[in-house]
Amino acid sequence: MNLLECINLCKSYGNKEVLKDINLTIPKGKIIGLLGKNGTGKTTLIKLINDLLTPSSGKILVNGKEIGCESKKIISYLPERTYLDKSMTIDKVIKYFEDFYDNFNSNKAKKLLIDLDLDLSQKISKMSKGMQEKLQLVLVMSREADLYILDEPLGGVDPATRDYILDTILTNFKDGASVIISTHLISDIERILDEVIFIDKGRIMLQSDCDELRNKENSSIDEVFRRMFKC
Amino acid sequence: MLKKLLKYDLKSMFKGLFIFYSLSLFFGVLTRIFFSIEASFIMNIIAKVCSGVSISMIFNILINNLMRLWGRFKQNLYGDESYLTHTLPVDKKTLYLSKILTAIITLFVSIIVISLTLFIAYYSKENIEIIKTILLPVADAYNSTIIKILFAILFVFFLEFANILQSGYTGIIIGHRKNNNKTGFSVLFGFVVYMITQIISLLMIFITGLFNSDIMNLFFTNEIININMIKVIIYIAIIIYTISLFVIYFVNLKLFKKGVNVD
């Protein structure tokens, strides 16, 4: 059974169609890049999978079942914004995750945060935006999930942070789980991807194994993408 | 999971309300102290100021309670925090139920604190006598006690607030189904829903009036409310507000379960 499946998925706001007839399957145990320019529907697709948007039509199945409690137990999601209650301290947030997610490994989270030199009794509102984003990444990667969905984890960060983020993803995801990473910065992450999905103007343009694509096109994924979308 | 959600919802609400509770009680005590010190002109002024502050703190508690509940509802279920709330392995019904229970519990506590402040600041033989002269005829007429009547009035007051609050929730839920100007629509729809419950209440009282000429007179004469009617009106209010609370609860739940569209 496929881990995730989208069937004829559409989403529109009023007359504006944002996603058009998306058909997609995500297998187990793969790292997948969801690649597209800004404003092409990547975030919309991810929000639909995470129950933050309601589809206009079509279906999303996780392990064969519609999204709900069961899918949320096994999906660990990093949105592109800060979503924590800023009046809480880091300790409290860890407790919060521990309370709600059975698969949250709080020791791992604490260790990763201490590695970042963070004082766990600190209030989130006192932290810089960059630190808040790292905290969220650590929380998300400290869950032993079956599917990690990371929306633009590399958006607007410096090269050192980018390395930290990629390392944290690669070293912490659960063995056998799948990871979906959405980004428009392809060259930075393509070496860790198994598969890529190109999305443009709300449609899936291509889904392929990375190495097959490199062999076929005789160039990097980044170049294939640039050629395809002329940017 | 409900227990855990409730824990966080209540904590966040009481954290904000605590300061108003303390201030309200504090000024209640000050009012009492300054009024009890034998009247010099200045003491009297200070006492009146404290009394004024106590009363404004009481309104503060009510308004704050409502605004904070709505604010948290919006932020937690439709704002930035909703990205976490909706991805918790909890079903939508539990999310909504936790919000409603939080509303009921905080309103209940607020009303107790308000009553306590009033009691501390103004309890005296004379004031009790005033209340007695107002309520005793009512109580007598129905073989009831003043305490019971007082509780009934407080209960109606509580239901009224719960109703306003839940109408606001409906407004937020419907408003956020729109694609733009969500806040504006939230306020508009909330107001409309509240007005609808009020119109239905009036209608129900009117229908009761068909069987009770005293009540019918309310609509067509300028007569001051007579004692006989108070109890009937309290009963009707309790019944209608309770029904409307449940109806709106199920409507909201149904709308909420259809899914959200978070910005």
Place this chain on the structure above:
Amino acid sequence: MVMKMNYEFDNNIPIYIQLVERLKIDIISGKLKPGDRLPSVRDYALSLKVNPNTMQKALAELEEIKLIFTERTNGKYVTSDQKLIDKFREKYANELSNKYFLSMQSIGFNKIETINYLKEIGGKK
């Protein structure tokens, strides 16, 4: 046990092919000794900052050509067959030399001239 190595990868060539190449060099150069036990696929992948699936694919390829072997429960080992390693070493050296000769040829050196040139600069160093 996990070795820290920093490999740069070329995004134009399938990553697993580059990995196979790197590991081959590590074995024939003796960086990985005959009979050495390799880290687990996941650890190995993470130490090189690559996707575990890619590492798996590369190791399978190396197993195919017998440079490494799997012992049922204990993991993967570098082959102890020194002859085989030498054979790959020879082959690799051959490929490199041919490439070099070809490059030299493109700037007008024939084989003899190239060898003489090598001797000359080799002697200097």
